[in-house]
Amino acid sequence: MYDLDLLEHTDTVNELLARYGVKFGIYKNNTFKEQLFPFDAIPRVIEKEEFDYLEKGLKQRVVALNLFLKDIYSEKKIVKDNVVPEDFIFASSGYMAECEGVTPIKDIYSHISGIDLVQGKDRNWYVLEDNLRVPSGASYPMIARELCRRSSPLTFQNTRLEDNRNYAKLLRRTMDNVNAGGHTVILTPGRYNAAYFEHSYLAEKTGAHLVNGSELRVKDDKLYYVTYDGKLERVGAVYRRISDEYLDPMNFNPESVIGIPHIYDVYRKGNVALLNAPGNGIADDKGIYYFVPKMIRYYLGEEPILNNAPTYLPFYEEDMKYVLEHFEQLVLKDVAEAGGYGVVFGSSMSRTQKEAFIELLKKEPRRFIAQEVIDFLDLDILEGSEMLPRKADLRAFVLMADEPLVWKSGLTRFSRNPDSFIVNSSQGGGFKDTWVLSQ
Amino acid sequence: MKRLHFEYDMHLTYSEPAKTSHFTIKCMPQSTDRQRVEALDIRIEPADSMEEGRDSFGNRLIFGNVNREHDRFGFHITGSVLTGLSDAETSERENMLGAYRYPHGLTVPGESLKAYLKQLAPEALGSALEKGIFLMHSLYRDFTYEKNVTNVNTGAEEAWRLGKGVCQDYAHILVTLCRMQGIPARYVAGMLIAEGYSHAWVEILHGNRWYALDPTNDLVVSDSHIKLGVGRDAADCSINRGIVTGGGKQQQQVRVVVKED
Known part of the structure; x- marks a missing residue:
C-alpha cells in the first residue's frame, strides 16, 4: 500500500515538522513544556467502503448532538421525556445557564467536532469520546501530508487516496456559512497555547485573520477588528480557540485577560458567530456520552450507525451492580476530567486503591462512567528499523456547514508506551497521517 | 399596593x-x-x-x-x-427551572449547611411555601446581621459557618436550603423602602408561582420591595x-x- 520510500523519509519529515514549529505544549506539574509531536510515517490506511460507513455514522452522530444542544438550551424535551435524567444536565459542569434561550446562527452549535474512535481487534469501530468545544489536531495530518508529498512524491503518484489538504476549504465553508457580516477571524490565546501552531496554520490556509483578544473590540452591538492604524472593521465570525470560561470577562471569568469584553452580548444578539458555540461542554460530558445512542434514536428516529464502547452508568442501580461485580475488567472515567486524566483501570489498582475508589464511587455515582476495555487493533510504528505494534485512536473531524461534512482523513494518535491505552497527545504520544483511499 | x-x-x-x-x-x-x-x-x-x-x-x-x-x-x-399588585409572580421561562433547583456558584452547600438542614428537618411540613417560610424563620433566628464580615464573593456555606452577614448572605443561605429540599429558589436583587442601599431576597416556586421571602427581615414580601433582577446567585444579577x-x-x-x- 505505502511505499517503503516514504518510510525512509521519516527523519526528514520530522525535521521539517520541527522547522515549521509543529509542536505540542503540555502542562505538567504546573510548568509549561513545549515538545515536538513525533510523527510516524506509516499511515493508518482506511479503505473507501470502510470510511463511507464511518462518514455516515459520524454525520448521524454530530447531527444528533447538535439537536441535543439546541434542545438542552431551550425546551429540554429529551429530559421531559425521561430519556436523559435531569441530573446529567443541571449537575454537569458543562451546562451553562447563561446559554439558555440563546440561538446561534442557523442553529449550529458544534461547527467543528472531533470524534475520537478506536478500532477493536474484531474490526468494529467504537466511539470513545465526542469533542465539541475546541477540538484540535486537524493541522497535524494536513501538514504531515504536505511534507510527505514533498519528501516522497512517488509514493503519492502510485496511491489513490483522498487529498486531505482540502480541510482549509471545508473549514472556510463552515465559517462563511454562519458569518454575520464582516471578517472571519481565528482567535488565539497566544503562542503559549498548546495548539498555537494549529491556530496560525489554519489561519494561513483558510485566509482568516489570526488575532488575539486585544485586537478585537465590541462597539455598540457589533464586534470589530482594530487595524494597525486604529480603524474598526466589522467581524462576522470568530473561530475561537479559547475556552468558554475565558471568552468574555464581562460575562464569564472576570480574571480573563485573553477574552473580549461583551463579545458574548453581541453574540447573543446574533451579530457575530462564535465557532463553536459556548455551552457545548454539556454535550461532550463523559456522562452524556452514554446517552448519545439514545439521542440518535430520540431525535432522528434512526438506529445508531456507530457504536459506543460498552458503557455503564453507576448512577443506575443495575449498572452499579455490574460495575462492582466486574470491576477488574473495566476502565473507570471521571466525567469532569479530560485529556486522558481521571482514567483508571480496575485491573491496575491495588486492593486499598480499589476499596477507596469504590467508596468514592458509591458516594458520587454520577461522577463516573465505567467501560469495557476494548481490545484495540494495534497499528505498527517505526522505531529505528523495527516495526512495533502500538495502541492508536482516530480523531475524525466533522464540520457542520450548510450540510455536515466529514473530512476524509483524521488525526491518528498512538501511545509511545507499549503498555498504555491512553493515546491523548496531552500525555505525550505521537501521531500518524490517516489515509482514506479514494477507490 | x-x-x-x-x-x-x-x-x-x-x-x-x-x-x-x-x-x-x-x-x-x-x-x-x-x-x-x-x-x-x-x-x-x-x-x-x-x-x-x-x-x-x-x-x-x-x-x-x-x-x-x-x-x-x-x-x-x-x-x-x-x-x-399580586402576592406572587407567574412562572415564565419554565425551561430554566432546573437551573434554580441545583447548587451553583455561591449557593453550593457544604457539610455545615447540610447538618443545619438535617437539624431543622422541614420535610414534615406540607407545601413548598410552608417549608420556605419555616426555613426563613429559622434562618432569621439563627443568623446574625452584621456588616463587613462577608463580601460579595462569600458563598452560602462560608457565610453560614461565620454565623453572620448581610442581606446577600441571608438570601444565598435561604436559596441553598430551599434547593436542598427540591424547591426551585432564586436570588433576587432589588431595593427596599427607606433602606439607603440595595437589598436582596429570595423567590421560591410554589405551585406555578414565585413567592418572595425576605429572610433579612423575616417577612413575606408584599409592597415595600422593588425587584431589579434575578439569578441563581448574586453574581448572575449583580x-x-x-x-x-x-x-x-x-x-x-x-x-x-x-x-x-
Whole structure:
C-alpha cells in the first residue's frame, strides 16, 4: 500500500515538522513544556467502503448532538421525556445557564467536532469520546501530508487516496456559512497555547485573520477588528480557540485577560458567530456520552450507525451492580476530567486503591462512567528499523456547514508506551497521517 | 399596593485617569404580576457605546464602554413603580427551572449547611411555601446581621459557618436550603423602602408561582420591595459589573432612595 520510500523519509519529515514549529505544549506539574509531536510515517490506511460507513455514522452522530444542544438550551424535551435524567444536565459542569434561550446562527452549535474512535481487534469501530468545544489536531495530518508529498512524491503518484489538504476549504465553508457580516477571524490565546501552531496554520490556509483578544473590540452591538492604524472593521465570525470560561470577562471569568469584553452580548444578539458555540461542554460530558445512542434514536428516529464502547452508568442501580461485580475488567472515567486524566483501570489498582475508589464511587455515582476495555487493533510504528505494534485512536473531524461534512482523513494518535491505552497527545504520544483511499 | 419612587445612584472616581472601561448594568425594574413600572430614566456617564440587552435569566441590561481618558464613571437611574399588585409572580421561562433547583456558584452547600438542614428537618411540613417560610424563620433566628464580615464573593456555606452577614448572605443561605429540599429558589436583587442601599431576597416556586421571602427581615414580601433582577446567585444579577484599565485607586459611592408616594 505505502511505499517503503516514504518510510525512509521519516527523519526528514520530522525535521521539517520541527522547522515549521509543529509542536505540542503540555502542562505538567504546573510548568509549561513545549515538545515536538513525533510523527510516524506509516499511515493508518482506511479503505473507501470502510470510511463511507464511518462518514455516515459520524454525520448521524454530530447531527444528533447538535439537536441535543439546541434542545438542552431551550425546551429540554429529551429530559421531559425521561430519556436523559435531569441530573446529567443541571449537575454537569458543562451546562451553562447563561446559554439558555440563546440561538446561534442557523442553529449550529458544534461547527467543528472531533470524534475520537478506536478500532477493536474484531474490526468494529467504537466511539470513545465526542469533542465539541475546541477540538484540535486537524493541522497535524494536513501538514504531515504536505511534507510527505514533498519528501516522497512517488509514493503519492502510485496511491489513490483522498487529498486531505482540502480541510482549509471545508473549514472556510463552515465559517462563511454562519458569518454575520464582516471578517472571519481565528482567535488565539497566544503562542503559549498548546495548539498555537494549529491556530496560525489554519489561519494561513483558510485566509482568516489570526488575532488575539486585544485586537478585537465590541462597539455598540457589533464586534470589530482594530487595524494597525486604529480603524474598526466589522467581524462576522470568530473561530475561537479559547475556552468558554475565558471568552468574555464581562460575562464569564472576570480574571480573563485573553477574552473580549461583551463579545458574548453581541453574540447573543446574533451579530457575530462564535465557532463553536459556548455551552457545548454539556454535550461532550463523559456522562452524556452514554446517552448519545439514545439521542440518535430520540431525535432522528434512526438506529445508531456507530457504536459506543460498552458503557455503564453507576448512577443506575443495575449498572452499579455490574460495575462492582466486574470491576477488574473495566476502565473507570471521571466525567469532569479530560485529556486522558481521571482514567483508571480496575485491573491496575491495588486492593486499598480499589476499596477507596469504590467508596468514592458509591458516594458520587454520577461522577463516573465505567467501560469495557476494548481490545484495540494495534497499528505498527517505526522505531529505528523495527516495526512495533502500538495502541492508536482516530480523531475524525466533522464540520457542520450548510450540510455536515466529514473530512476524509483524521488525526491518528498512538501511545509511545507499549503498555498504555491512553493515546491523548496531552500525555505525550505521537501521531500518524490517516489515509482514506479514494477507490 | 404602594407607589414607590426610587433613585439609584452609583458613582466611581479614579485616583488616576482610566483608559478604558467596560460596564454591564442590571438595574432596570421590569413590570411583572407583582409590580408595574410607570416611569424609568437612565443616565450613564461617560459612555462611548451603550446597548440594551437581556440575559438568560430574563434581566434587562445595558452594556457598553468608555474608550477615552476618564476620571470618573457613574449611572443614575430614577423611576416609579407600583408594587404589591399580586402576592406572587407567574412562572415564565419554565425551561430554566432546573437551573434554580441545583447548587451553583455561591449557593453550593457544604457539610455545615447540610447538618443545619438535617437539624431543622422541614420535610414534615406540607407545601413548598410552608417549608420556605419555616426555613426563613429559622434562618432569621439563627443568623446574625452584621456588616463587613462577608463580601460579595462569600458563598452560602462560608457565610453560614461565620454565623453572620448581610442581606446577600441571608438570601444565598435561604436559596441553598430551599434547593436542598427540591424547591426551585432564586436570588433576587432589588431595593427596599427607606433602606439607603440595595437589598436582596429570595423567590421560591410554589405551585406555578414565585413567592418572595425576605429572610433579612423575616417577612413575606408584599409592597415595600422593588425587584431589579434575578439569578441563581448574586453574581448572575449583580447590579453593576465592570472592568477598567488604568484608573489607579477606585472609590465607589452608591446611594439608593426609595420613597412612598
